[in-house]
Amino acid sequence: MKTVRGFASATVGNVACGFDVLGFAIKEPGDEVILTLSERKHSSCPVTISSISGDEGKLPLDPKKNTSSFVVLKFLEHLRAQKGIAFNGHISLELKKHLPLSSGMGSSAASAAAALAAANELLGQPCTKMELVHFAIEGERVACGSAHADNAAPAILGNFVLIRSYTPLDLIVIPPPDELYCSLVHPHTELRTSFARSVLPNEIPLKMATQQWGNVGALVAGLLTADYPLIGRSLIDVVAEPKRAPLIPGFFEVKEAAQRAGALGCSIAGSGPSIFAFSSSPDTAREAGIAMQEAFLTSKAKLPSDMWVSPICREGARIL
Numbered sequence: 226m227k228t229v230r231g232f233a234s235a236t237v238g239n240v241a242c243g244f245d246v247l248g249f250a251i252k253e254p255g256d257e258v259i260l261t262l263s264e265r266k267h268s269s270c271p272v273t274i275s276s277i278s279g280d281e282g283k284l285p286l287d288p289k290k291n292t293s294s295f296v297v298l299k300f301l302e303h304l305r306a307q308k309g310i311a312f313n314g315h316i317s318l319e320l321k322k323h324l325p326l327s328s329g330m331g332s333s334a335a336s337a338a339a340a341l342a343a344a345n346e347l348l349g350q351p352c353t354k355m356e357l358v359h360f361a362i363e364g365e366r367v368a369c370g371s372a373h374a375d376n377a378a379p380a381i382l383g384n385f386v387l388i389r390s391y392t393p394l395d396l397i398v399i400p401p402p403d404e405l406y407c408s409l410v411h412p413h414t415e416l417r418t419s420f421a422r423s424v425l426p427n428e429i430p431l432k433m434a435t436q437q438w439g440n441v442g443a444l445v446a447g448l449l450t451a452d453y454p455l456i457g458r459s460l461i462d463v464v465a466e467p468k469r470a471p472l473i474p475g476f477f478e479v480k481e482a483a484q485r486a487g488a489l490g491c492s493i494a495g496s497g498p499s500i501f502a503f504s505s506s507p508d509t510a511r512e513a514g515i516a517m518q519e520a521f522l523t524s525k526a527k528l529p530s531d532m533w534v535s536p537i538c539r540e541g542a543r544i545l
């Protein structure tokens with residue numbers, strides 16, 4: 226029997242203007258997955274879930290429905306079909322859930338990425354991290370019906386990841402500027418990604434598209450040149466934020482509080498309800514985070530929240 230423990234952290238999709246094409250990872254918190262390999266088959270399914278903690282009993286134990294086990298099944302299928310590596314043993318999976326569900330913090334992707342890092346290590350690293358991203362994306366389809374990559378890719382690869390194309394998948398890893406800090410505030414309420422996607426339009430006017438791609442290009446330029454004011458100016462989302470903001474009680478007050486505290490910019494984390502802000506020092510990031518929490522609490526909905534301040538994680542999914 227061999228045991229490996231994988232970890233993958235929270236991620237923020239979209240980064241304001243990059244709907245479905247840009248995301249980044251923070252250092253903590255994250256999900257842990259412990260895999261135990263035995264040489265003999267136990268059941269008809271090569272992967273079973275032995276336990277899940279931290280989810281209040283909400284997550285499925287069916288290996289085909291939980292993102293952590295589903296992606297390992299996809300990984301094993303790929304090894305057999307594409308690399309000629311047959312797996313005849315059994316993997317028992319234990320999930321330690323530390324990320325809140327339906328939070329906008331890439332919870333489903335973190336479980337998948339942690340499981341993939343552990344499975345790849347357990348079987349002698351037959352895949353590159355870039356290959357693992359393909360299976361992690363399939364996990365997102367199981368979680369919310371959409372195979373978006375802006376949480377899954379940074380959960381595996383760390384850094385910022387730009388998705389230039391989905392078919393074929395073409396990912397560009399963008400290392401973060403050294404002094405960029407994220408304040409991430411999670412109000413105690415859930416917003417399902419599938420619902421937050423259903424409020425978005427299928428088509429947008431050309432004028433709106435022009436604004437959006439101007440900001441995405443400028444944000445990438447700002448990240449690559451460590452131009453903090455440019456990063457701040459580019460954190461504008463005219464596509465998803467206006468439709469989703471009404472789903473997050475206190476959103477506008479929280480955004481204003483972050484900016485008043487000196488943050489470079491602020492927007493919805495992924496599909497929400499979490500909200501992130503960027504700052505160019507850890508002190509400002511902490512002050513912005515505290516101001517955002519206060520704004521949630523004093524808004525009409527009086528929402529308590531959790532807050533994390535973190536630099537961008539460069540490592541991605543890893544073995545503990």
Ligand SMILES: Nc1ncnc2c1ncn2[C@@H]1O[C@H](COP(=O)(O)OP(=O)(O)OP(=O)(O)O)[C@@H](O)[C@H]1O
Pocket residue numbers: 283284285290291292293325326327328329330331332333334336337367368369376416417418419495496497
């Ligand atoms: N291991 C898992 N971790 C989290 N959610 C899972 C997992 N496996 C399956 N799911 C399902 O995925 C859904 C949560 O996904 P959702 O995309 O809404 O949340 P999220 O990952 O926090 O969001 P976001 O992508 O906006 O950051 C739940 O319905 C849950 O049942």
Ligand SMILES: N[C@@H](CCO)C(=O)O
Pocket residue numbers: 238239244245246329330331373375376418421422465494495496497
């Ligand atoms: N890009 C996805 C991220 C979900 O976290 C969305 O906005 O729906």
